Each structure stands twice: as structure tokens, then as C-alpha cells.
Amino acid sequence: MLLTSACKYGIQATIYLGMQKDDSFVSIKKIAEEFTIPFHFLTKVLQLLTQAGIVESTKGAKGGVRLGKDPDAITLFDIIAVIDGEGIFHDCMLGLPGCGLNTPCPAHEFWAPIRTKYEKSARAISLKDLASDTIRKNLRIGK
Amino acid sequence: MLLTSACKYGIQATIYLGMQKDDSFVSIKKIAEEFTIPFHFLTKVLQLLTQAGIVESTKGAKGGVRLGKDPDAITLFDIIAVIDGEGIFHDCMLGLPGCGLNTPCPAHEFWAPIRTKYEKSARAISLKDLASDTIRKNLRIGK
DNA sequence: TGTAATTAAGACAAAATTGTCCGTTATTTG
DNA sequence: CAAATAACGGACAATTTTGTCTTAATTACA
Numbered sequence: 001m002l003l004t005s006a007c008k009y010g011i012q013a014t015i016y017l018g019m020q021k022d023d024s025f026v027s028i029k030k031i032a033e034e035f036t037i038p039f040h041f042l043t044k045v046l047q048l049l050t051q052a053g054i055v056e057s058t059k060g061a062k063g064g065v066r067l068g069k070d071p072d073a074i075t076l077f078d079i080i081a082v083i084d085g086e087g088i089f090h091d092c093m094l095g096l097p098g099c100g101l102n103t104p105c106p107a108h109e110f111w112a113p114i115r116t117k118y119e120k121s122a123r124a125i126s127l128k129d130l131a132s133d134t135i136r137k138n139l140r141i142g143k
Numbered sequence: 144m145l146l147t148s149a150c151k152y153g154i155q156a157t158i159y160l161g162m163q164k165d166d167s168f169v170s171i172k173k174i175a176e177e178f179t180i181p182f183h184f185l186t187k188v189l190q191l192l193t194q195a196g197i198v199e200s201t202k203g204a205k206g207g208v209r210l211g212k213d214p215d216a217i218t219l220f221d222i223i224a225v226i227d228g229e230g231i232f233h234d235c236m237l238g239l240p241g242c243g244l245n246t247p248c249p250a251h252e253f254w255a256p257i258r259t260k261y262e263k264s265a266r267a268i269s270l271k272d273l274a275s276d277t278i279r280k281n282l283r284i285g286k
Numbered sequence: 287t288g289t290a291a292t293t294a295a296g297a298c299a300a301a302a303t304t305g306t307c308c309g310t311t312a313t314t315t316g
Numbered sequence: 317c318a319a320a321t322a323a324c325g326g327a328c329a330a331t332t333t334t335g336t337c338t339t340a341a342t343t344a345c346a
Contacts, residue, residue, distance in 0.1 A: 001231065002145060005334065008237050015249055027292065038335050047294070060343025061291040076253065088144070094151050096285065106158055106273045106282050110219065110264055118257050130249045139249050140239065148304065170322065181305050186323070193323090203313025204321040 007083040009037045010045045012141045014054065014079055018071040018131030025057070025064030035142030045083060052082040071128035080122060089119040150226040152180045153188045155284045157197065157222055161214040161274030168200070168207030178285030188226060195225040214271035223265060232262040 003011075012035050020026060028046055032039040046065055049055040056068040067074065080088070092099035093111035100108070134141060146154075156174050163169060171189055175182040189208055192198040199211040210217065223231070235242035236254040243251075277284060 002236060005238075011250070012237060025292095029292080040337075041335055043293070044295090050293090057293060058343070059291090059293040059341065061289095062344060063292045063342080065293085076250070093145065094155060094284070095148075096283065104280075104282060106277045106284060107154070107219070109276075110268050114257065114261050114264065117260065121253055121257065125253050133252075134249045137247075139247060141237070141249060142239065168322095172322080183307075184305055187325095190324070200323060201313070202311065202321085202323045205314055206312080206322050208323085 002088070003080065004084055006041070006045045007080055009035075009042050010049060010079055010083045011076070012037070013042060013046060013065075014049065014067070014074070014127055015130045015134060015141050017055070017065065017067045018074075018127040019135055020066065023066055025062065025066050027064040030064070037142070048082055049079070052078075054078060054082060067127065071131060072126050074127040075123050076125045076127075076130070077119065077122035079127075089115060089122070145231070146223065147227055149184070149188045150223055152178070152185055153192060153226045154219070154222055155180070156185060156189060156208075157192065157210070157217070157270055158273045158277060158284050160198070160208065160210045161217075161270040162278055163209065166209055168205065168209050170207040173207070180285070191225055192222070195221075197221060197225060210270065214274055215269050217270040218266050219268045219270075219273070220262065220265035222270075232258060232265070 013031050016031055016034065017026060028043050029039055031037070032042045046055055046057070050057050050065070050068070053068045054074055055065050057063070057065045077089070092105055093107045094105045096105045099105045133139065155178050159174055159177065160169060171186050172182055174180070175185045189198055189200070193200050193208070193211070196211045197217055198208050200206070200208045220232070235248055236250045236258075237248050239248045242248045276282065
């Protein structure tokens with residue numbers, strides 16, 4: 001599995017937040033219902049993103065979450081890195097510590113270019129890209 | 144995580160089998176020690192590969208495992224598909240069923256090319272490639 | 287000021303993955 | 317044939333991930 005469920009949920013939620021017209025807060029419950037994500041689980045995922053500054057939150061009535069930065073300044077890489085860690089972008093396919101150009105594993109030549117392409121693409125695509133695409137082409141994010 | 148531990152172990156073991164000079168059986172215990180893999184766990188992984196015909200086994204003294212086909216005829220794709228399934232090569236990044244050209248998710252354009260490159264490369268690289276590289280360049284597979 | 291709404295935080299449960307152990311079956315060798 | 321070896325198969329334990337529940341803290345609003 002490429003991404004954990006937690007990370008998939010986080011990406012869905014942040015794209016949804018990126019699609020909002022104004023900067024008012026959206027309740028986590030709303031997002032959870034929208035995409036059929038377990039509410040309390042999503043809460044924890046969004047807390048991670050909040051701690052990282054990608055998301056902002058307020059408690060109480062009319063509270064909820066919204067993006068903590070310009071959607072243009074948040075990349076897919078950022079979100080994945082916060083929730084799943086940067087491992088997928090850097091680690092050896094076989095899990096060998098120290099695998100690299102100097103002391104590669106047998107799969108290094110195979111995996112390194114793909115990993116690099118993945119990282120570059122993930123760093124190049126922003127939440128704004130994803131959200132505006134979703135609106136423009138009327139894509140579904142979940143369900 | 145891209146590959147499960149089970150799959151990493153399976154790849155290490157099969158590369159090792161591909162490196163053997165003759166077609167005699169290697170005991171699973173030997174392989175487990177070589178790469179510090181939990182013995183009984185490796186046993187189960189190799190059983191999967193045996194059931195799939197990628198590996199052959201015999202019980203008893205002088206028993207063990209060896210490749211079940213020409214190393215040239217076994218690809219990295221085959222091994223991953225047997226142990227982790229083909230999902231990683233085909234599935235939507237966000238896990239949406241039915242995501243594809245017709246009804247893409249917002250990440251489809253991002254992920255599909257990477258996924259395809261991954262699959263093509265994995266289908267193009269054989270155990271013979273991996274094993275001969277390992278021998279020629281004296282690479283480490285584990286530890 | 288009090289009530290409803292909503293995130294935060296922690297404990298706990300369920301499920302999946304990983305790892306361990308033991309008895310059975312099959313094979314070689316003395 | 318007996319003993320040693322080694323894969324097979326099932327049960328079980330540990331760990332991680334995923335999901336649920338409850339209480340506390342904070343905010344808006346009547």
C-alpha cells in the first residue's frame with residue numbers, strides 16, 4: 001500500500017478545504033460525512049496537520065478547520081510527509097539502511113528513479129492545483 | 144510503506160536463490176540467517192511463492208527451496224504481485240473504486256504515470272538481472 | 287450567563303501485520 | 317529401519333494501524 005488510510009483521509013480532507021470559497025471554518029463532522037471517513041479518526045489526522053500548520057482549527061460553535069496557508073503554498077508532498085513521513089520518498093525499497101549511490105541494494109537502480117519522480121511530482125503539485133481541478137472538472141474526492 | 148515486510152523478505156530471498164550456482168536446494172534457515180529474517184515468517188512467505196510456482200521446495204534432509212523457473216522468466220512484478228497483490232500497480236492513490244480515465248480522482252493525473260512507470264519497470268526487470276547485478280557488483284541484499 | 291456546538295485528548299477495542307512455537311509430514315543417510 | 321533434517325500447517329502472541337467512545341476545553345450565541 002502506497003499511502004496509509006490516515007494519509008488518504010488527510011488528502012481528501014485538505015483538497016476539500018482547498019475547494020472552499022471563503023475562509024470560514026468547516027466542521028470535521030461535515031468532512032467526515034462528506035467522504036464517509038470515521039469521524040474521530042479524521043479528527044486525529046487533522047490534528048497532525050494542524051500541529052504542522054497546514055490546517056488551522058478553532059473549537060466551539062462555528063468552529064472547525066480550514067487551511068492554515070495559501071493553498072498554493074501547500075504541496076501534496078507536505079501532506080504526505082506530515083502524516084506518513086518522508087520515508088516513502090527516500091527509503092530503500094528493501095529497507096536497507098545506508099542504501100544509496102555508494103552502497104546500493106540490487107533494486108536501487110530500479111527504484112531510485114521512480115521514487116525521485118514521485119517526490120518531484122508531489123512537490124510540484126499544490127492543493128490549489130488539486131482543488132481547482134476538482135472544481136473545474138467536477139471530480140469526486142471520496143465515496 | 145511501498146512494500147510489506149513480507150514482500151521485502153520475499154524479494155531478498157528470491158534474489159539470493161537466483162544467485163546460486165547450481166540448482167540444489169537451499170534451506171530456508173540458511174536464508175533467514177543470511178539476512179536476519181524471522182525464520183518462521185520467511186517460511187510462510189516462501190510458501191506463497193511456492194504455491195505460485197516461483198519457488199520449488201522439498202522437505203527432508205537436503206531439502207529446501209530453489210527457484211521454480213528460469214530466473215530470466217521471473218520478474219520483480221511477479222514476486223510483488225504474489226506477496227502484496229497487484230493493487231499497488233493498479234489502484235487509485237486515494238483508494239477510490241472505479242477511479243480511471245473516465246472518472247478520475249483529483250490525484251489521478253499525478254499518480255497514474257508514476258504507477259505505470261513502476262509497473263513497466265517491475266515487469267521489465269528479472270531475477271536474473273537482479274541476481275547477476277548483485278554478483279557482478281558485489282552488492283548486499285540484506286543486513 | 288448558560289447552553290449548544292465543536293475541537294482536543296486520552297483510553298480502549300478491533301483488525302491487520304508481523305513474529306513465535308509446536309506438531310506433522312516427507313526425505314536423506316547411516 | 318531409525319534418526320536427523322527440513323518444509324508444511326495451524327495455533328497463538330506481539331505490534332501496528334484503524335476505529336470507537338468518553339470527557340475536557342473552548343467558543344458562539346441567545
